Amino acid sequence: MAATIIGLAQTKGGVGKTTTALNLAAELVRRGRTVAILDADPAGHAASIAEDGRLSYSVTPHLLETADEADVSAWVRAVRGRPEDFVLIDAPGAMGAAFGATIAVAHIVLVPSGATVLDVRGAAETVAAIRKNRRAAKRDRPDILIVPSRIDRRTGAGRDVVTTLAALTEPVAPAISYRAVVADSLAVGESVPVDGPSAAEFASLADAVLTRLGDQE
Amino acid sequence: MKKSSLASGLASRAASIASNFMDEAEPAPVRDDAAPKAIPAAAESEEAARRTGGRPKGKRAVAARQTVYLDEARHAALARLADDRGRSIHSLILEGIDRVIDKPAATGWQ
Numbered sequence: 001m002a003a004t005i006i007g008l009a010q011t012k013g014g015v016g017k018t019t020t021a022l023n024l025a026a027e028l029v030r031r032g033r034t035v036a037i038l039d040a041d042p043a044g045h046a047a048s049i050a051e052d053g054r055l056s057y058s059v060t061p062h063l064l065e066t067a068d069e070a071d072v073s074a075w076v077r078a079v080r081g082r083p084e085d086f087v088l089i090d091a092p093g094a095m096g097a098a099f100g101a102t103i104a105v106a107h108i109v110l111v112p113s114g115a116t117v118l119d120v121r122g123a124a125e126t127v128a129a130i131r132k133n134r135r136a137a138k139r140d141r142p143d144i145l146i147v148p149s150r151i152d153r154r155t156g157a158g159r160d161v162v163t164t165l166a167a168l169t170e171p172v173a174p175a176i177s178y179r180a181v182v183a184d185s186l187a188v189g190e191s192v193p194v195d196g197p198s199a200a201e202f203a204s205l206a207d208a209v210l211t212r213l214g215d216q217e
Numbered sequence: 218m219k220k221s222s223l224a225s226g227l228a229s230r231a232a233s234i235a236s237n238f239m240d241e242a243e244p245a246p247v248r249d250d251a252a253p254k255a256i257p258a259a260a261e262s263e264e265a266a267r268r269t270g271g272r273p274k275g276k277r278a279v280a281a282r283q284t285v286y287l288d289e290a291r292h293a294a295l296a297r298l299a300d301d302r303g304r305s306i307h308s309l310i311l312e313g314i315d316r317v318i319d320k321p322a323a324t325g326w327q
Contacts, residue, residue, distance in 0.1 A: 067230040076238045100228030104235035131301050137236035169298045
């Protein structure tokens with residue numbers, strides 16, 4: 001059976017795409033699924049975090065720098081040929097060939113966004129690009145799930161973020177809070193501690209993703 | 218050309234190629250609104266309306282006209298929703314009213 005492909009895309013950088021990918025993958029592995037992350041971002045953050053070898057899944061660089069037909073086809077073939085249950089693609093934080101290919105092959109695209117105006121603008125641009133591709137390809141997929149990310153609930157913008165993001169008229173996942181432990185764990189090449197509140201938030205996100213995919217375990 | 222539109226064009230081209238490749242590998246379900254719909258003639262429209270229970274185009278019973286003042290966020294949300302679903306803002310507003318008044322699906326609800 002072909003892998004379920006989950007894209008992480010946002011045209012603005014620094015919103016938590018890589019963090020979400022790494023921790024969502026860890027949660028899916030905890031649930032007994034096989035997972036691979038393909039790092040399509042030339043910055044290679046996910047691949048560099050995996051270098052320590054402490055993650056419970058593989059992270060492989062998978063770049064696409066041109067929109068030549070042969071390159072794109074080979075890129076897609078490699079994604080579809082993965083043997084895992086889930087393939088997460090960490091797309092670059094800007095429009096380009098890898099961004100376009102990711103939203104075309106994914107079953108669902110997670111769009112992480114913070115509460116700032118620039119983050120929300122990037123999310124809106126990303127959602128518009130996905131909708132445009134769906135219309136052009138005459139397809140229903142990919143599904144879109146907005147992921148409130150790096151949310152600081154001590155601020156007004158943080159408390160209002162779900163309402164703000166709901167204006168994009170796409171489903172909004174449970175929020176991922178801004179906590180030092182998230183950044184600290186990645187700094188040592190690990191996902192968040194399983195018994196902490198951040199892990200519980202990523203577990204809720206996994207529930208939301210699986211529900212959107214119609215996968216009830 | 219701006220750098221952003223170059224990147225956007227690159228993304229669109231890659232998405233198009235990847236979508237075509239995906240279609241070859243696994244035919245996707247076609248969206249209901251994919252096929253262009255011909256505009257029905259009046260008689261056909263009435264016949265279609267009888268079949269589906271809707272009103273023929275141009276024959277909606279209008280009891281009142283009301284101007285709706287929308288703030289920017291609501292208007293933008295409605296415009297995006299209408300664009301995405303291939304519907305009109307008017308139709309979405311009617312659906313919203315039906316939900317608020319809890320309109321039963323059965324005929325004779327009035």
